[in-house]
Amino acid sequence: MNRRAATFGRHAVLLVGAVAVVVPFLWMFTTSLQTRAETYTSTSVLPTSWHWENYAHAWAAAPFGRYYLNSVVMALGIVAGHLVLDALAAYAFARLRFPLRDQLFVVLLAMLLVPTFVTVIPAYSLVAGFGWIDTYAGLIVPRLADVFGIILLRQYFAGIPQELDDAARIDGCSRAGTFFRIMVPLSMPAFATLAIFSFLFAWNDFLWPLLVTNSDEMRTVQIGLASFEGRYGTTWNYLMAGTVMATVPAIAVFMVFQRLLVRGIAMTGLKD
Amino acid sequence: MHRTTRWSAAAAATAALALALTGCSSGGSSTDPSSGAAGGGGGGGEVKVEIWNYWDGTNADVFDQMVKQYDEQTDGVTLTTATIPNADFLTKLRAAASSKTLPTIAIGDLIWVPQIAQIGTLADLSTMLPSDVLSDVNPALVSYGSIDGKQLSVPVSANNLAYMYNRTLFTEAGLDPDKPPTTWDEVMSTGKTILAKTGKPGYELFTQAGDNGEGLTWNFQVNLWQAGGEFLNADNSAAAFNNPAGKKALQYWVDLIKAGVSPYAAWGEFEKGQAAAAQEGSWMVGIWASDPPFDFGTAKAPAPADGKAATNLGGEQAMVFNNDDASAKAAADFLAWFLKPEQVTSWCEKTGMLPVTTTVATGSDYLGWVKDSQPALLPFVEQMPDAHARPNTPLYPQISLAFAQQIEKALAGEVSVDDALANAEEAVNQVIAQG
CATH class of the missing domain: 3.40.190.10 (Periplasmic binding protein-like II)
Incomplete structure (x- = not known):
């Protein structure tokens, strides 16, 4: 009896949590299928009408195809940059011995405390000086590496036994070889985590793409969505239809990498 | 040696990546200052x-x-x-x-x-x-x-802003939808009728300051001007609303709320069909034209019987x-x-x-x-x-918020009309003094 009560309690808590997570998405979906008049008057969380044409209208309201392409190029560029550059820096901090290494790492940690907004204007000035306004370079290059990724990977690398490196080095493997053949394969879960974070950061980023792009040719999905929130009222049905379309890739990436992350953990567990 | 070459190869690859990305630029930027x-x-x-x-x-x-x-x-x-x-x-x-x-x-x-x-x-x-x-x-x-x-x-x-109303609710309340109110007194009397007959508030006001204040402030200015008042003095150096005109306008709002004609609630009741009328912007006509949420009508902003016509731009x-x-x-x-x-x-x-x-x-x-x-x-x-037009000072956004936050207290029934105006005057003058 007591156990049943505990189970019931646990499920009640989980149910509340699930509802809290799902309802906003459901509301988004419901609103995306309403007419404009219904967005003012309807109070239902479940869909009451099915205006699928909202999706076509939202898609046609701005060059969303181009926005998607730009978002994908930008996100992939940033993810690739983070995976490569962060990993190289993290490896240096985890394994190489060089003067002031630990002090530099503390400085790097301190940089986590600097809000992004502080660096936005100087970064913008640099990008403008390079003539990168309204280019992919402006969208990607300033964000190719990030402190969070370096620290994440460095902590993971530091947890891999030094003996594995040593064994490889004794067998004649080069320093770069130990990095690519030992560290990288063993760190897949960390790379998957970083890839998820980087992709979501890049995909959802609004301020920087807004600042460095002007034309429809370079705009990203998130800025396209903002155009539904006009000065004279928001077209909620189209905004939500657009948001559903913009959320799908993020959810897909999360699901794919989530599986990889789990598998990665399983594999490393076996090797130990 | 071997090791070094590997690492410089990696560095070169990175540099090449950066160059490739720069190469992707979409032609010259049109914002080139030269x-x-x-x-x-x-x-x-x-x-x-x-x-x-x-x-x-x-x-x-x-x-x-x-x-x-x-x-x-x-x-x-x-x-x-x-x-x-x-x-x-x-x-x-x-x-x-x-x-x-x-x-x-x-x-x-x-x-x-x-x-x-x-x-x-x-x-x-x-x-x-x-x-x-x-x-x-x-x-x-x-x-x-x-x-x-x-x-x-x-x-x-x-x-600009004018009176917008729900014709269906007017009809339900037994009012003639072709005769919207033209004076403050009529807003009050039609509002009471609508409340009694339909149970819905007759006229929505923008009662909450929020984090911006301007929704309340610019709607209130219409009634302030109609009562013969001004918001700031001629050179925008001091508040000018703490006087009989300001009191008249704020008293009108407080009376509407006390009578239940205006809900003390977040803005949007009229647009949802839950209030019979509101002061709305002309852009709503265009937005609603193709797909109106209900049968709506428009009229000039009702003014006090002894006041002047005014609206906000x-x-x-x-x-x-x-x-x-x-x-x-x-x-x-x-x-x-x-x-x-x-x-x-x-x-x-x-x-x-x-x-x-x-x-x-x-x-x-x-x-x-x-x-x-x-x-x-x-x-x-x-x-x-x-x-x-509203005062053209760069401090206007802060002034508007300071004003709205004090006026909101009178609308909530926390302070009297006189106190709210005095507090708002002090708050606005402080914003101006601080520059």
Whole structure:
């Protein structure tokens, strides 16, 4: 009896949590299928009408195809940059011995405390000086590496036994070889985590793409969505239809990498 | 040695990646600061005019079409438009100002003009626009851009506030939907009838300051002006509303709330069909025209029986950044063209915004179109001569918030009308004193 009560309690808590997570998405979906008049008057969380044409209208309201392409190029560029550059820096901090290494790492940690907004204007000035306004370079290059990724990977690398490196080095493997053949394969879960974070950061980023792009040719999905929130009222049905379309890739990436992350953990567990 | 080469190979690969990314750039940027005067940028002597605006939907489409039309009929000038989401418009301008990548023309909300004048150097349009253009513009709108003896902006689009009501609820309450209230007393009496018969509030007020305040403030200003008051003094150096006119206006609001005619609730009840009327912007007519949530009517903003007609002006003003002489001149030429009767008429008929020039607002062409195609706009158009503009000070956003936060307390019943006005006066004067 007591156990049943505990189970019931646990499920009640989980149910509340699930509802809290799902309802906003459901509301988004419901609103995306309403007419404009219904967005003012309807109070239902479940869909009451099915205006699928909202999706076509939202898609046609701005060059969303181009926005998607730009978002994908930008996100992939940033993810690739983070995976490569962060990993190289993290490896240096985890394994190489060089003067002031630990002090530099503390400085790097301190940089986590600097809000992004502080660096936005100087970064913008640099990008403008390079003539990168309204280019992919402006969208990607300033964000190719990030402190969070370096620290994440460095902590993971530091947890891999030094003996594995040593064994490889004794067998004649080069320093770069130990990095690519030992560290990288063993760190897949960390790379998957970083890839998820980087992709979501890049995909959802609004301020920087807004600042460095002007034309429809370079705009990203998130800025396209903002155009539904006009000065004279928001077209909620189209905004939500657009948001559903913009959320799908993020959810897909999360699901794919989530599986990889789990598998990665399983594999490393076996090797130990 | 072997090791070093590997690492330099990796470094080289990284550099190559960075170069490849730079190579992806989509041609020259139109914001190149040198492009205007030098006529460079591969345009063969073309002067470049870049226009930033926040319009969306129909407004954006119509504006882009008109810019294209002007671009095609004008030699030596290339015009481009960029849409900047309105919430981030000033942020983007500030960033651009930090590195000389400002556009040639910025078209933004009229209350931004004094702030934008501080962000960059604006051209004085009084000498650059033909005098007949400026003299034809609505006086309240044109005076708004007069700062320190210069004309720093010209209006390109306008809207104002009027009484909008739910005809279905009027009928349900046994009222004649063709006879909306014209005075404050009638707003109160019709509101009470509607509340008694339908159980729904008769007239919605913007009662909450929120984090911005302007919704409450600019709606309240209409009633303040109608009662004969002013918001700030003539040189915007002190509050001017703590007097009998201010008391009359605030008492009207408090009475409406006490009677239950106006809900003390978040804005939006009227738009949801839960309140019978509200003071709404003319743009709602255009937004609702194709797909109205209910049968709605419009009327001039009801005024006190012994007061004067008044409404509050909104809309967009165009500002020209003085990046260089050639582009500033080309920008002024475009604005002069945009303010010609033909263009003003075309803009207003296609977007549902109100005309900024008197010729068009009182001309038979436009009025004929309103009567035939968009009769709900007529009260708004007729109000244009009574319209006031808000104070043109860069401190206005803070003043508006400080004001709204104090007035809200009277609406919530926490302080008396007299105290709320005195507190608001003190808060507003403090904002001004702090600069």
